[in-house]
Amino acid sequence: MAGLPLKKPEYEFTYGDYRKWDDDKRWELIDGIAYDMTPAPLRLHQKIFVKLLNKFANYLNGKECEVYGAPFDVRLPEGDEADDDVPTVVQPDILVVCDKSKLDRRGMRGAPDLVVEILSEHTLKKDMTVKLDLYERHHVKEYWIVNPDGKNIMVFKFDNKSKKYKRPETYFTGDELKAGIFKDLKINLDDVFKED
Secondary structure, three states: OOOOEOOOOOOOOOHHHHOOOOOOOOEEEEOOEEEEOOOOOOHHHHHHHHHHHHHHHHHHOOOOOEEEEOOOEEEOOOOOOOHHHOOOEEOOOEEEEOOHHHEEOOEEEOOOOEEEEEOOOOOHHHHHHHHHHHHHHOOOOEEEEEEOOOOEEEEEEEEOOOOEEOOOEEEEOOOEEEOOOOOOOEEEHHHHHOOO
């Protein structure tokens, strides 16, 4: 079933394995477990993706940070292991990176500053649990979970003191979302969820 882990407990995959797969599917690895990312997201998912990506791109134009959209490989090493030994590579829907030394020709190595995942039927459980834990563990400063059906966005902000995410702030249609890592980035959710 799409979105569920490939159940092969005797195997632990790495980025080196991942780079050799050529089955025309999109995969993510989280702690060595492979997750099939097919089928493609629904149209509403893509519409919201484009709107949010454009808002970030417009805001970041001329600034130090950069925005990328899926597919874009984010390798999250556990330490200083070689790239081929990294057990986690994810493809967030949208990510913002401010430390350009993390960028390379394959994508990036290290935690983005901000990650946006747009829920779909196939990724809901993984985005709400597995990836929440993963991004917290790797100190992603801000994690947004976008719910197209509920027309809301949950924003998890990393607390450097506790090394955990604070209780999420939830924004709904009619609200103006204020990004935590950028003081002046405001997004009107009517614009995001509007179905023209």
